[in-house]
Every structure is written in structure tokens, then in C-alpha cells.
Amino acid sequence: xxxxxxxxxxxxxxxxxxxxxxxxxxxxxxxxxxxxxxxxxxxxxxxxxxxxxxxxxxxxxxxxxxxxxxxxxxxxxxxxxxxxxxxxxxxxxxxxxxxxxxxxxxxxxxxxxxx
Amino acid sequence: xxxxxxxxxxxxxxxxxxxxxxxxxxxxxxxxxxxxxxxxxxxxxxxxxxxxxxxxxxxxxxxxxxxxxxxxxxxxxxxxxxxxxxxxxxxxxxxxxxxxxxxxxxxxxxxxx
Numbered sequence: 001x002x003x004x005x006x007x008x009x010x011x012x013x014x015x016x017x018x019x020x021x022x023x024x025x026x027x028x029x030x031x032x033x034x035x036x037x038x039x040x041x042x043x044x045x046x047x048x049x050x051x052x053x054x055x056x057x058x059x060x061x062x063x064x065x066x067x068x069x070x071x072x073x074x075x076x077x078x079x080x081x082x083x084x085x086x087x088x089x090x091x092x093x094x095x096x097x098x099x100x101x102x103x104x105x106x107x108x109x110x111x112x113x114x115x
Numbered sequence: 116x117x118x119x120x121x122x123x124x125x126x127x128x129x130x131x132x133x134x135x136x137x138x139x140x141x142x143x144x145x146x147x148x149x150x151x152x153x154x155x156x157x158x159x160x161x162x163x164x165x166x167x168x169x170x171x172x173x174x175x176x177x178x179x180x181x182x183x184x185x186x187x188x189x190x191x192x193x194x195x196x197x198x199x200x201x202x203x204x205x206x207x208x209x210x211x212x213x214x215x216x217x218x219x220x221x222x223x224x225x226x227x228x
Binding site for chain 2: 001004032034041042043044045046049093095097102103104106107108109
């Protein structure tokens, strides 16, 4: 399967600032990337789906102006949490998928804490 | 909207005990079904998947799952667990030919020596 990395693995930021999280597919051409968030003791909730070179498709209830997603290449997608607030504190996980596979390969996640 | 239910939130077993984790979904059409495992401090990994064919699928590390269409279920089983199976297990469903996964809430399994 694909090897997926995320950077940073954890970040603490102050309320009102923006944070960028990177998701890299190290050995796989990721035509599609997914961003999830996971609250403690809860399931992964899909935030958005992005196809390389296209605008992301956001799930209902996810603010696209707050969670900016860029998928400029087959190996990199970024999620920017703008004007972060404490309620945005969560575990953010990306996954990748390719044209020839129905599987998703997951990154290790990024723990965001907004103070 | 489809949903996925995992009834057991926490399971504690002794080594060599048998395991069965329940997963039910709500979607009447064609589904693809997955079980993922997340070991402590690690990323989600695919255990097994069902797309079509034999409803009994075998995955890695001795795990298997059975798709029972009439019950909308895809329960995960292992005849004899090991301490190293301690992890969180997630059931996921993809439906309608799309590529989005809907996850269950997860089951935390602890295997005691």
C-alpha cells in the first residue's frame, strides 16, 4: 500500500491564528485525497474530498472558508484551518486513493490544539 | 444518509479467547465493506475488505469477517486473540459506487496476558 505522512504530527496554536497541515503521499500517485477529523472516543468524520488539480468537495456542515484544502499535486495536499478556535481542536487525518484502487491509505494524523 | 454501528465500544479479552466485533450498516444498495485497525500511536491500516463474491473474507493476522446481506452486518472475528491485537478497530462502508467511506465509532480492544 501507499505510505502517507502528515506534518506536523501535533501543533498548538493560539485562537485566531491559522494552521497549515500537510499530507504527503510518498510512493503513490494520489489522484484523490480525503481529510477527516476525529474527536476523542468518536469516529472519523469525513470533512472533504479533493481531486488533484480540482476544488475540494466539502461534506455538509463543513465550512469551506474555514478549512481550506489545496491538492496541487499527486503527492501533496494541505489543510489550512483559518482563524482557529478551541472548538477546532481535534485529530485531523488524511487518506489517499488512486485511480486503480478502491482502497484508502491513511496518514498518521495531526493533533491540533487551539488555546 | 448511511450509517455504521459498532455495538461494542470496549472489549477486554484474555489471550487465546475468541473475538467477534459487531458491525451493522444502513444502506440498501451495493456496498463495499472494510475493517481497519489502529494500533496505539499508529495510523489506520486495512485488515480486510469485502467487495463481492464469497461473503466470508480473510484478512491479515488471522482476522476474518462475514458479510450477511440480510442482516446488513459485517462482523469481524478471530479465533484466538493475542496481546498484540490490542488496538482500536473500525468498520467502514462505501456505497453507491462512490469513494467516500463512512466509519463506525470504533471498538477499543484490550487483550490481557
